Amino acid sequence: MRSISYGRQFISQDDIDAVVETLQSDFLTQGPKIVEFEQKFAAYVGADYALAVSNGTAALHLSALALGVKKGDKIITTPLTFVASANSILYCEGEIDFVDIDPHTYLLDLDKLEEKLSKSAPNTYKGIIPVDFAGYPIQAERFRNIANKYNLWIIEDACHAPGAYFIDSDEKKQKTGNGIYSDIQVFSFHPVKHIATGEGGMITTNSKELYDKLCLLRTHGITKDPDKLSENHGGWYYEMQELGYNYRLCDIQASLGVSQLKRAEEGVLKRNSIAEKYNTAFTDLDIQTPFVADDSYHAYHLYIIQVEDRKGLYEHLRSNNIFAQVLYSPVHLQPYYKQFGWKKGDFPVVENYYERCLALPMFPTLSNEEQDYVIEKVKEFIM
Numbered sequence: 001m002r003s004i005s006y007g008r009q010f011i012s013q014d015d016i017d018a019v020v021e022t023l024q025s026d027f028l029t030q031g032p033k034i035v036e037f038e039q040k041f042a043a044y045v046g047a048d049y050a051l052a053v054s055n056g057t058a059a060l061h062l063s064a065l066a067l068g069v070k071k072g073d074k075i076i077t078t079p080l081t082f083v084a085s086a087n088s089i090l091y092c093e094g095e096i097d098f099v100d101i102d103p104h105t106y107l108l109d110l111d112k113l114e115e116k117l118s119k120s121a122p123n124t125y126k127g128i129i130p131v132d133f134a135g136y137p138i139q140a141e142r143f144r145n146i147a148n149k150y151n152l153w154i155i156e157d158a159c160h161a162p163g164a165y166f167i168d169s170d171e172k173k174q175k176t177g178n179g180i181y182s183d184i185q186v187f188s189f190h191p192v193k194h195i196a197t198g199e200g201g202m203i204t205t206n207s208k209e210l211y212d213k214l215c216l217l218r219t220h221g222i223t224k225d226p227d228k229l230s231e232n233h234g235g236w237y238y239e240m241q242e243l244g245y246n247y248r249l250c251d252i253q254a255s256l257g258v259s260q261l262k263r264a265e266e267g268v269l270k271r272n273s274i275a276e277k278y279n280t281a282f283t284d285l286d287i288q289t290p291f292v293a294d295d296s297y298h299a300y301h302l303y304i305i306q307v308e309d310r311k312g313l314y315e316h317l318r319s320n321n322i323f324a325q326v327l328y329s330p331v332h333l334q335p336y337y338k339q340f341g342w343k344k345g346d347f348p349v350v351e352n353y354y355e356r357c358l359a360l361p362m363f364p365t366l367s368n369e370e371q372d373y374v375i376e377k378v379k380e381f382i383m
């Protein structure tokens with residue numbers, strides 16, 4: 001049996017054919033595949049606009065720039081995320097503050113967020129970056145209500161959650177990324193994610209104003225749009241109007257994305273059936289399985305359990321060729337973040353989670369036989 005990692009991409013023959021076709025076409029970058037990927041992704045999540053970028057981190061950075069983050073601006077995020085969610089603010093010389101997680105959902109704790117905001121001077125914070133951790137969708141409607149009350153913007157880090165949804169107070173299904181409640185949502189197409197393009201990312205929004213800013217910033221702050229030029233010397237003429245970046249995706253990657261997107265729905269269903277099988281197998285054992293509320297549909301980028309002897313289980317699985325993973329070491333305890341004064345004990349819920357968490361193999365091509373083997377090895381250690 002092959003070694004089994006916690007996540008893995010799935011590249012089909014159709015994916016390969018799609019990439020080869022682009023390699024043989026006229027455009028390797030900035031061609032038709034980018035636009036097709038953007039339009040199809042926007043339709044998949046139900047957003048008005050989608051902008052393809054070079055990776056999820058670039059998506060976060062551009063979003064922070066488009067929302068005007070500048071020196072000294074204070075932004076709140078969760079300590080349970082990949083460092084990029086917080087780093088994007090530091091890139092703009094902003095400051096990061098954290099709110100601990102809910103011990104059941106592992107998402108940024110909304111009650112603690114409200115408490116913090118209500119005790120802070122008005123306008124202390126500019127925005128919040130909640131994360132759909134492991135693929136469990138945030139209650140975006142509640143975030144919106146809080147954001148409106150305290151005049152905050154929301155960048156939803158949805159890198160783990162394409163295909164997730166929750167039911168809002170009007171009984172409407174709200175797909176992650178549809179832009180109804182968050183100002184901006186960002187996605188990543190790193191190989192362990194739902195859709196793989198090698199490196200890659202997407203930003204979705206329903207704001208034309210933000211979309212226009214994001215387009216400009218993605219390509220050096222340069223525009224060729226005749227309506228936006230201050231002068232016009234001819235067809236070749238362009239202007240750099242902002243300090244932007246080259247954060248573009250290329251057509252080779254986008255063609256892989258378009259092809260992968262066709263299987264996205266199927267992949268989320270498969271992830272849910274894998275989760276159900278794990279849940280059933282671990283019933284009555286000393287294992288905390290993922291919590292999912294009735295009004296939420298999990299996209300299961302990760303399947304995370306909590307156990308007493310996490311290190312022991314991690315090593316037991318490794319010695320049996322199963323590469324479970326610990327995700328994540330809390331951001332506030334990273335050496336770089338400690339320089340800002342964060343220390344152990346600041347966020348006890350996430351710190352306790354970190355001592356006990358383990359992501360078991362979760363990817364659509366995990367076979368029945370492989371999953372049975374993982375379950376057997378987990379049980380062998382726990383029982």
Ligand SMILES: Cc1ncc(COP(=O)(O)O)c(C=O)c1O
Binds near residue numbers: 057081085
């Ligand atoms: C929650 C979260 N945000 C942002 C990122 C950054 O995405 P990328 O690796 O595409 O830059 C990741 C990637 O792992 C992530 O898990």
